[in-house]
Amino acid sequence: MKRPTKKAATDRNFVVALSRGLDVLRAFQPNDGLLGNQEIAARTKLPKPTISRLTYTLTKLGYLTPVPRFEKYQLAPSAMALGYAALANLGVRHLSEPYREEVMRATGGAVAVGGRDRHSMIYFGQSRNGLALGVQLDVGSRVPIATTAMGRAYIWALPPDDRAALLRELRDHYGSRWAKMRDGIERSGETVAKYGFAMSAGDWQTDVAAVGVALKLNDGTGPYAFNCGAPAFRFTEDLLINDIGPRLVAMVRNIELALGGMAPQSKKQESKKARVGGKLARLAEGIR
Structure with missing residues (x-):
């Protein structure tokens, strides 16, 4: 700690x-x-x-x-x-539940929402069936920011300066393991710019594949992030890109609208954000 x-x-x-x-x-x-x-x-x-x-x-x-x-x-x-008082005050947890349940039933994956806790994302809402994941996670569970779809979606939702500061923290925290993690984060920046979601296929757990989408609100809270994951043999890369990811993006955008959140950025804005973010990621490590 x-x-x-x-x-x-x-x-x-x-x-x-x-x-x-x-x-x-x-x-x-x-x-x-x-x-x-x-x-x-x-x-x-x-x-x-x-x-x-x-x-x-x-x-x-x-x-x-x-x-x-x-x-x-x-x-x-x-x-x-x-903890229960904090959960009760998180409107996104309650409002998102029917949306999460719908995507869970449609995909067979576990769908969760979480927020940052230092170098981790902490689950504060989850919808799953008994067959969704080999790794059983509950409300209060933590997953790494650097290697999970939820964490990577959160990273790319941050303003550039905040993202660069977090990347420096992660670099110092992980030491020699950081180079591989950084590559995965930068690849996720590209998928966020192209598709609107981050991916993690075997980066956190070798047998788990997932997509992640950030939730942005205009009330000064967050960002938060959602994920949808399942065993890798069920969620292939093609399925993640062409079905699971788009479903999760649509779900989160609907939740944003229901919460009075921010409208999604244009592809041009997202692409510019990804280019700037990648440059800041390299500058954070003294790589120009």
Whole structure:
């Protein structure tokens, strides 16, 4: 888990203790169950004595429940209430549900909507049947931005400066693995410009293929992104390009209209965005 940047640490308005407490809560993943101080310390990159004080405080505040038998903690209802309150305020989750269900039934794929969580996309709505994906994902699950169709669609929906900043973060985060990921992101920029959707076929999970489309709103929130995925033997590249992708684009544009969102850009605007974005991606790595 990423520590606060030097800029944040020297910001007089930035409360480091609060940031660290939230990092402890973020360390719990949907399928974790119980975590001990040592496991939390490893995930947050914080010293174990600091973690001990933070888990003690969060327990007193009712955000963690101690399980003395195992010397571990689990999220308490107060912590989960924060997540449920956030979900309740995401109108896009509720409004998109019938659209997602329709595309799921038409394609047989899993259809999800998510937003950015640092270097990941976090699911806050999903429609699937039991046969859609070998990798079972639920609301609250995280998938990588760099290698998934949902994440790549999000990247190409960002303004150029924000996209370049995120690419630098991803480059620093992944190190030697970044070059291959960067190539996949740049290829996705081309498919977004040409077709309106990003693709990931075996880049995240070798047996999963998916398309992703960004949702842009004019209320200052987002962007968010949708995906539709299935086992790779079912979603071939030809099917992704000629059927699944166009269906997802149409779905998202309808949701934008229903939410009072932004009208889709012209092909000329999208092509210009892709060219500028690709240049910024290279500049972010010092490649001219």
